[in-house]
Amino acid sequence: xxxxxxxxxxxxxxxxxxxxxxxxxxxxxxxxxxxxxxxxxxxxxxxxxxxxxxxxxxxxxxxxxxxxxxxxxxxxxxxxxxxxxxxxxxxxxxxxxxxxxxxxxxxxxxxxxxxxxxxxxxxxxxxxxxxxxxxxxxxxxxxxxxxxxxxxxxxxxxxxxxxxxxxxxxxxxxxxxxxxxxxxxxxxxxxxxxxxxxxxxxxxxxxxxxxxxxx
DNA sequence: GCGACAG
DNA sequence: ATCTTGTCGC
Numbered sequence: 214x215x216x217x218x219x220x221x222x223x224x225x226x227x228x229x230x231x232x233x234x235x236x237x238x239x240x241x242x243x244x245x246x247x248x249x250x251x252x253x254x255x256x257x258x259x260x261x262x263x264x265x266x267x268x269x270x271x272x273x274x275x276x277x278x279x280x281x282x283x284x285x286x287x288x289x290x291x292x293x294x295x296x297x298x299x300x301x302x303x304x305x306x307x308x309x310x311x312x313x314x315x316x317x318x319x320x321x322x323x324x325x326x327x328x329x330x331x332x333x334x335x336x337x338x339x340x341x342x343x344x345x346x347x348x349x350x351x352x353x354x355x356x357x358x359x360x361x362x363x364x365x366x367x368x369x370x371x372x373x374x375x376x377x378x379x380x381x382x383x384x385x386x387x388x389x390x391x392x393x394x395x396x397x398x399x400x401x402x403x404x405x406x407x408x409x410x411x412x413x414x415x416x417x418x419x420x421x422x423x424x425x426x427x428x
Numbered sequence: 429g430c431g432a433c434a435g
Numbered sequence: 436a437t438c439t440t441g442t443c444g445c
Binding site: 249250252287288289290292295296317318319322323324328329343345346347348349387 | 432433434435
Binding site for chain 1: 436437444445
């Protein structure tokens with residue numbers, strides 16, 4: 214049993230964060246992906262649920278579930294080491310790679326600017342957007358209608374994303390670029406593909422994930 | 429030093 | 436994340 218080396222993990226995150234590319238999404242939007250996760254502590258297993266949708270009709274074109282043994286506990290700020298490896302394994306089984314992935318968690322919006330979405334984005338060199346359901350940093354509440362947003366900043370005051378109301382009367386999302394997308398892409402694409410609170414691929418991946426360890 | 433802290 | 440029924444509102 215080797216105890217987790219926090220300093221080493223932080224240094225790795227710092228190195229990977231330097232590799233993040235913030236740039237407009239260049240490829241056409243044919244497919245869009247969503248990834249969510251579920252864990253069973255009793256079984257000691259963690260699962261990734263990946264969904265790929267047609268970007269126009271929002272029909273499922275690809276679906277992958279992959280289960281691994283849990284090798285890491287949940288620690289705020291280190292989620293990528295728990296859920297990242299399962300996603301990267303599942304990604305290899307995807308037959309129709311999407312133009313962009315919506316990931317359940319943060320991208321840039323992270324104490325060291327390397328949330329789960331940025332981690333998997335850099336590791337696999339794919340465009341990713343982080344969509345978190347709760348905040349890492351203090352934030353200003355956007356107006357209570359769909360499309361309203363505020364700038365989301367880290368503790369130093371630098372922008373790391375947006376606090377976005379994807380649906381009127383519902384709690385906002387914390388949206389941040391993961392990799393190979395711009396701030397504007399992260400904002401507009403998340404809003405564009407959200408009929409309910411979560412962007413549609415993420416919502417479906419969430420349903421799929423929560424099924425895995427039930428019954 | 430203390431509390432807060434994605435899932 | 437998860438434990439958990441009915442209930443209120445659009």
